[in-house]
Each structure stands twice: as C-alpha cells, then as structure tokens.
Amino acid sequence: MSGFGFSEEQEMFRRTARDFAQRELAPGGKERVKQDRYPRELLKRIADMGFLGIVTPSEYGGQGADWVTLGIAIEELSKVDYGAGLAVSVPAILSRALLARGSEEMRRKWFPPVAKGEWISCLAVTEPHCGSDAAAIKTTAVRDEDGYLLSGEKTSITFGMIADFAMMPVKTDPMAKARGVSFFLVPLDLPGITRSLIPDMGYKPVTAASIFLDNVRLPAENRIGGEGEGFYVVMGQFDVLRVCLALTVLGVAEASLEDAISYAKQRTAFGQPIARFEGVSFKIAEHATWLEAARLLCYRALWLADQGSPHTKEAAMSKWLAPVVAVNAIHDSLLIHGHVGYSEEYPIEQRLRDAIGFEMADGTAQIMKMIIARELMGREFRPY
Numbered sequence: 183m184s185g186f187g188f189s190e191e192q193e194m195f196r197r198t199a200r201d202f203a204q205r206e207l208a209p210g211g212k213e214r215v216k217q218d219r220y221p222r223e224l225l226k227r228i229a230d231m232g233f234l235g236i237v238t239p240s241e242y243g244g245q246g247a248d249w250v251t252l253g254i255a256i257e258e259l260s261k262v263d264y265g266a267g268l269a270v271s272v273p274a275i276l277s278r279a280l281l282a283r284g285s286e287e288m289r290r291k292w293f294p295p296v297a298k299g300e301w302i303s304c305l306a307v308t309e310p311h312c313g314s315d316a317a318a319i320k321t322t323a324v325r326d327e328d329g330y331l332l333s334g335e336k337t338s339i340t341f342g343m344i345a346d347f348a349m350m351p352v353k354t355d356p357m358a359k360a361r362g363v364s365f366f367l368v369p370l371d372l373p374g375i376t377r378s379l380i381p382d383m384g385y386k387p388v389t390a391a392s393i394f395l396d397n398v399r400l401p402a403e404n405r406i407g408g409e410g411e412g413f414y415v416v417m418g419q420f421d422v423l424r425v426c427l428a429l430t431v432l433g434v435a436e437a438s439l440e441d442a443i444s445y446a447k448q449r450t451a452f453g454q455p456i457a458r459f460e461g462v463s464f465k466i467a468e469h470a471t472w473l474e475a476a477r478l479l480c481y482r483a484l485w486l487a488d489q490g491s492p493h494t495k496e497a498a499m500s501k502w503l504a505p506v507v508a509v510n511a512i513h514d515s516l517l518i519h520g521h522v523g524y525s526e527e528y529p530i531e532q533r534l535r536d537a538i539g540f541e542m543a544d545g546t547a548q549i550m551k552m553i554i555a556r557e558l559m560g561r562e563f564r565p566y
C-alpha cells in the first residue's frame with residue numbers, strides 16, 4: 183500500500199464541497215427535507231459546481247475524477263442535505279453504464295445535459311411485485327420495425343416525480359429471467375407514461391414515485407448494450423451505487439452525531455454538562471467508531487473501483503453496514519437531545535426517518551448478506 187488517506191487534490195475537493203454545502207444547501211434545508219419535491223434550481227446549482235458529472239469523462243462535459251472523489255462529494259453534501267448526495271449518486275450509474283456498454287453517439291447525447299443538470303435521471307428497477315428478486319421484473323419491451331413498445335409499472339423510484347428520464351431494465355424476453363432483461367434510457371415525457379407520488383415516512387424531497395408505461399414507443403438506439411444483457415449492465419452499476427448510498431446515509435449520521443456532541447457539551451443536568459456522563463460520552467465514542475469503520479469500508483470499495491479491482495463484496499458490506507450504524511447513531515443522537523430531539527423543531531427526528539429508507543433502497547440487509555456470502559463461498563452455495 184502506498185498511502186492511507188486522501189490526496190491533496192481530494193482534500194481540496196472536500197473543502198470545496200463542504201463550503202458549497204454550507205453556502206447553498208444549508209439555507210432552507212430543514213424545510214426542504216419535509217417537502218416532496220427537490221427544487222430543480224438547486225439541482226442546477228449542484229450541476230454548475232460540476233457535481234453531477236464528477237466521474238463523467240471531460241470530453242463529455244464531466245470532471246473526469248475518480249470514484250473516491252465522487253464519494254467525498256456525496257459524504258460532504260449529505261451532511262447538510264442527503265437529497266444532494268443522492269442527486270450526485272444517480273448520474274454516476276449512467277456514467278458507468280454508458281462507458282461500459284454505451285455507444286459513442288449515446289455518450290455524446292446523454293452525458294452533457296446530465297452533467298449540466300438539464301436532464302435529471304432516475305434508476306427504475308423495482309416493480310410492485312418484485313424488488314429483491316430483480317430478475318423477476320415483468321415490464322416488457324416488444325420489438326417491431328420502429329423500435330420497442332414498453333408496457334408495465336415501476337415503483338419506489340427515487341427522483342421518479344421530477345426525473346426527465348429513467349434508466350430502466352425491462353424484459354425483451356418475458357419467458358427468460360435475468361437473460362431476458364435489456365436496459366433502456368426512457369425519456370419520461372413520452373406518450374403513454376404517467377407517474378404518481380408514494381407518500382413515504384421519510385426520503386421525501388427525492389420523491390418515491392410509481393411510473394406507469396402503457397405502450398410507450400422507444401427507439402432502438404435508447405438501449406444500452408445488447409438485448410438480454412441488461413441485467414448484467416444494471417447489476418454492474420450497483421457495485422458503486424451501493425457505496426454511494428452508504429456514504430449518503432453516513433453523511434446524515436455524521437451530522438447527527440456532531441449535533442449530539444455540541445448539545446452534550448452545552449446541556450447541563452445534575453450541575454454538569456451531560457457530556458461528562460459516561461452514559462452519554464461512551465455512546466458518542468461508540469457511534470463515532472462504528473461510523474468511521476463503515477466510512478473506511480466505503481472508501482476502500484471506491485478505491486478498489488478506481489484500481490479496476492473487483493469490489494462487489496466490499497460494496498455489499500458497505501451497503502449493509504452503513505445504514506445499520508447510521509440508524510443506530512442517529513437514534514442515540516436523538517436520545518442525547520432528550521425531548522427536543524424528538525420534536526420537529528430539530529432535524530434529527532426527520533433524519534431518523536430518512537435513514538431507515540437507506541436500509542432498503544438498492545437492496546436490503548438480507549440481500550447484501552447473500553451477496554457477501556456468495557462472494558466468500560462461491561455461487562454454488564447461493565439459496566437459489
């Protein structure tokens with residue numbers, strides 16, 4: 183190992199992201215997390231800083247940075263506004279998918295408007311009858327001489343209400359499982375598409391939506407990769423997306439723990455700051471340790487991605503561990519605040535509700551453990 187830390191450039195980038203978050207995201211942030219629309223103008227400002235094209239190569243309008251730098255942006259923005267962290271995460275999937283399997287025309291068409299914040303993206307895999315078992319999707323794309331006709335329903339889609347297009351795996355061979363899936367870029371203003379909002383307990387501004395497709399005509403050039411390759415194109419993106427989500431929720435937890443530390447130093451009970459009581463300070467010490475462990479796991483997964491090394495196991499470990507330690511840290515941070523932490527006056531109760539969503543988004547703990555076990559013991563020991 184040649185070093186164990188961030189480069190000078192990455193540290194500079196962290197400061198830039200932190201300053202931007204304080205300047206642009208902090209004002210109005212507490213109100214924003216309770217609303218069910220992430221403001222487009224804010225996404226535009228995030229894009230103007232280059233955050234929506236961090237890992238997109240510069241020839242297509244991006245920053246051409248590495249995955250660790252992407253993680254730094256996500257963590258820092260999420261400390262102030264996790265919606266911004268997610269907004270930065272989703273286009274990274276497009277980058278990876280188009281670089282791996284997209285044509286030059288597709289890259290030239292889709293990358294620049296996404297990096298500029300003109301086209302907002304979402305990833306639409308889940309369907310009402312299946313989430314964990316992603317190969318069981320039923321939305322179909324039927325081929326004819328003019329392209330495809332898509333029909334079906336996607337649900338639980340983050341940014342689904344405001345996105346301009348969806349990255350969408352659908353079945354081109356409904357009789358097959360994973361090998362029947364193809365991957366499309368679907369503009370969401372096409373005739374035959376409608377959407378509706380899912381009123382969730384948290385994760386609100388990034389709008390969980392259902393997307394309905396009724397004979398939606400799509401040109402064949404909107405397919406990424408070959409017919410039947412879509413499942414593998416999508417699954418390949420989860421390795422980084424899972425780490426992005428893990429760092430997002432860690433950012434939320436780190437902010438909560440920082441709040442708990444400040445509060446514990448100034449709140450007194452029995453004639454002293456509550457920070458002096460081990461019942462409080464040990465909780466803080468324990469959560470800081472868990473969060474740091476999860477954080478290091480995330481950055482190691484991204485570092486492996488930057489080396490071009492396999493990181494499926496590390497990504498699944500990150501996505502399992504980070505939401506668990508984050509939810510626990512936020513819960514105890516709330517309790518350290520006493521009743522004020524439970525009230526809507528403080529941001530922590532909302533953070534707790536938001537963080538629980540991360541335990542499911544992009545795969546539950548059970549599915550992550552199945553992946554980790556498969557990577558450790560081999561595919562022949564999978565349960566299916």
Ligand SMILES: Cc1cc2nc3c(=O)[nH]c(=O)nc-3n(C[C@H](O)[C@H](O)[C@H](O)COP(=O)(O)OP(=O)(O)OC[C@H]3O[C@@H](n4cnc5c(N)ncnc54)[C@H](O)[C@@H]3O)c2cc1C
Pocket residue numbers: 304305306307308311312313314315337338339340341385390539540542543544545546547548549
């Ligand atoms: C906040 C949030 C954001 C989301 N964003 C998106 C998005 O942007 N795009 C998108 O496509 N989807 C999104 N999802 C959907 C998410 O990926 C699914 O909710 C998740 O994969 C679980 O699928 P499910 O809800 O259908 O539950 P199911 O798959 O029905 O699972 C139900 C329960 O059974 C357990 N289970 C299932 N199979 C097994 C097994 N083999 N072994 C053990 N336990 C098992 C699960 O762990 C879970 O606890 C989001 C979800 C949430 C909560």
